[in-house]
Amino acid sequence: MAEEKSKRDSIGMSLKGCRTNNGFVHNEDILEKDPDPSSPGDSPQHSAVGILGPEEPDLKDIQPYAGMPKEVLFRFSSQARYRVPREVLFWLTVTSVLVLIGATIAIIAISPKCLDWWQAGPMYQIYPRSFKDSDKDGNGDLKGAWGRQLSVYGNSSWHFDEIRNQCYFHQFTKEQPDLNFRNPDVQEEIKEIIQFWLAKGVDGFSFEAVKFLLEAEHLRNEIQVTKTQIPDTVTQYSELYHDFTTTQVGMHDIVRNFRHIMDQYSREPGRYRFMGTEAYGDSIDKTMMYYGLPFIQEADFPFNDYLTRLDTPSGDRVFEVITSWMEHIPEGKWPNWMIGGLDRARLTSRLGKEYVNIMNMLLFTLPGTPITYYGEEIGMGNILATNISESYDVDTLLSKSPMQWDNSSNAGFSEGNNTWLPTNLDYHTVNVDVQKTLPRSALKLYQELSLLHDNELLLSRGWFCYLRTENHSVVYTRELDGTDRVFLIILNFGESSLLNLKEVISKIPTRARIRLSTNSANKGSEVDTHAITLDKGEGLILEYNTKNLLHLQTDFRDRCFVSNRACYSSVFNILYSLC
Numbered sequence: 001m002a003e004e005k006s007k008r009d010s011i012g013m014s015l016k017g018c019r020t021n022n023g024f025v026h027n028e029d030i031l032e033k034d035p036d037p038s039s040p041g042d043s044p045q046h047s048a049v050g051i052l053g054p055e056e057p058d059l060k061d062i063q064p065y066a067g068m069p070k071e072v073l074f075r076f077s078s079q080a081r082y083r084v085p086r087e088v089l090f091w092l093t094v095t096s097v098l099v100l101i102g103a104t105i106a107i108i109a110i111s112p113k114c115l116d117w118w119q120a121g122p123m124y125q126i127y128p129r130s131f132k133d134s135d136k137d138g139n140g141d142l143k144g145a146w147g148r149q150l151s152v153y154g155n156s157s158w159h160f161d162e163i164r165n166q167c168y169f170h171q172f173t174k175e176q177p178d179l180n181f182r183n184p185d186v187q188e189e190i191k192e193i194i195q196f197w198l199a200k201g202v203d204g205f206s207f208e209a210v211k212f213l214l215e216a217e218h219l220r221n222e223i224q225v226t227k228t229q230i231p232d233t234v235t236q237y238s239e240l241y242h243d244f245t246t247t248q249v250g251m252h253d254i255v256r257n258f259r260h261i262m263d264q265y266s267r268e269p270g271r272y273r274f275m276g277t278e279a280y281g282d283s284i285d286k287t288m289m290y291y292g293l294p295f296i297q298e299a300d301f302p303f304n305d306y307l308t309r310l311d312t313p314s315g316d317r318v319f320e321v322i323t324s325w326m327e328h329i330p331e332g333k334w335p336n337w338m339i340g341g342l343d344r345a346r347l348t349s350r351l352g353k354e355y356v357n358i359m360n361m362l363l364f365t366l367p368g369t370p371i372t373y374y375g376e377e378i379g380m381g382n383i384l385a386t387n388i389s390e391s392y393d394v395d396t397l398l399s400k401s402p403m404q405w406d407n408s409s410n411a412g413f414s415e416g417n418n419t420w421l422p423t424n425l426d427y428h429t430v431n432v433d434v435q436k437t438l439p440r441s442a443l444k445l446y447q448e449l450s451l452l453h454d455n456e457l458l459l460s461r462g463w464f465c466y467l468r469t470e471n472h473s474v475v476y477t478r479e480l481d482g483t484d485r486v487f488l489i490i491l492n493f494g495e496s497s498l499l500n501l502k503e504v505i506s507k508i509p510t511r512a513r514i515r516l517s518t519n520s521a522n523k524g525s526e527v528d529t530h531a532i533t534l535d536k537g538e539g540l541i542l543e544y545n546t547k548n549l550l551h552l553q554t555d556f557r558d559r560c561f562v563s564n565r566a567c568y569s570s571v572f573n574i575l576y577s578l579c
Contacts, residue, residue, distance in 0.1 A: 112566040118272075123336075130374075131403050137416055181213050187257070204274030206276045207277050224239060256297075259297055276303055301368075303338060307359075337370055338371045339376060346398075356376070357539060379442045404424065458487050461564070462487075463477075464561050473491060484545045489540070496536055527540075
């Protein structure tokens with residue numbers, strides 16, 4: 001009897017309200033019907049429904065509870081009050097995903113092409129033999145790639161080799177024999193060398209003196225500039241026309257083959273391989289040919305060395321160089337600027353120390369890629385033409401002296417007893433370590449300009465509009481569609497002067513903030529745009545707000561340029577190309 005009673009109690013506990021307890025705590029909020037007063041006191045009215053008959057329970061007064069069997073769950077889920085919210089959430093999710101996908105596609109479609117590494121940041125050009133020596137032999141550790149029927153450096157371009165009992169041709173020094181690029185085996189060998197270094201992971205190549213790659217097959221004597229000159233007295237390169245040894249038919253085909261190799265290795269995601277070429281004294285028209293044709297690309301850009309040819313400070317000459325490049329550059333191509341180079345006198349020696357800062361300011365505020373020759377960021381100058389034992393043209397070595405790192409022996413370039421070229425006598429004060437600690441040094445300004453260039457869309461993406469003035473100043477703006485901020489750059493290449501910007505830009509605000517100045521004490525202050533005093537060699541980057549952008553005005557349209565047009569949306573904080 002006791003066993004039978006225990007069994008009945010167990011069944012009564014587990015069947016209360018047809019709810020099984022599978023290890024879950026029942027919802028205490030579940031409503032239970034009051035027992036029928038006419039029925040036995042401890043026997044719930046609905047407790048026998050699930051046991052005595054196949055009828056399904058009425059769930060209208062019952063809420064879901066933890067641990068319910070799936071049959072009961074399905075009954076609840078089919079009710080409208082649960083089904084409708086579920087379907088609404090489902091379609092909201094689907095719609096949201098589709099909207100996000102569509103927005104992503106739209107943003108990609110209208111976004112301008114991202115700037116590549118060779119466009120977004122400055123390039124730094126070194127002469128490896130003079131940059132850093134770590135083995136104490138007085139020479140930089142990386143051997144330079146020395147590229148060149150008078151030689152470019154003067155005297156005969158033919159040299160007799162006593163071992164082979166033959167003459168060979170060299171357009172530069174005798175240590176640099178010319179390769180015969182008309183020979184397919186030579187081209188294949190060069191291709192394999194390029195591929196070797198690309199496979200090693202280099203980001204690109206700069207091809208120097210490409211116009212010297214081919215010579216005329218007949219190799220005739222070149223024609224004298226002055227026909228009456230006695231032939232035996234012709235010893236300088238400039239005394240001959242070089243129609244047989246430069247820019248021969250087929251030269252651009254070789255450059256395009258180099259480009260093809262770069263493109264093959266650029267297929268790796270995120271690893272575009274840059275290619276630059278050196279025009280070496282060509283006219284602006286010939287230089288632009290190295291960009292290639294509309295559907296046949298050559299260089300990403302030919303190196304623009306026209307500013308390195310300035311021998312005297314002149315606002316007009318700087319203006320001519322800038323406008324010449326921007327007016328001749330093919331549509332959609334990317335510009336670049338250099339203020340120093342391997343075979344040019346250093347900036348300090350050409351223009352003077354007082355113009356180092358404004359030339360660097362010019363470099364970082366023009367549209368395109370700024371290229372710095374090592375040492376120009378600290379104002380290094382040429383060395384004196386003494387104690388040079390090299391066989392090269394002395395004039396080309398004066399700008400290749402060892403990098404001036406600090407004021408230790410050999411300017412920190414080498415711990416050896418001697419260096420291949422002497423260091424400049426001013427290295428005790430003109431060096432990287434000293435200028436790091438000086439708040440108004442050329443290096444400090446260079447670093448600030450580089451940071452501004454990296455972080456400002458106005459400089460990396462904006463329009464360039466040049467303005468003419470009546471003095472020796474170079475004035476131009478950088479502006480971007482979609483923003484009302486404008487940078488106005490003023491560079492004074494003359495003596496102290498007073499400039500009224502109102503005469504140039506009629507709607508310019510009365511006050512403008514100095515974003516950067518060659519005189520660091522002026523940074524952050526304001527100037528009256530009607531009367532700006534500029535000292536000799538002073539440069540300013542002014543910032544002001546206006547809705548009257550110059551490139552949208554008829555009077556300035558022919559003076560404004562942009563390489564890859566983009567507009568800025570302040571609402572979404574993105575760039576887009578459908579301006």
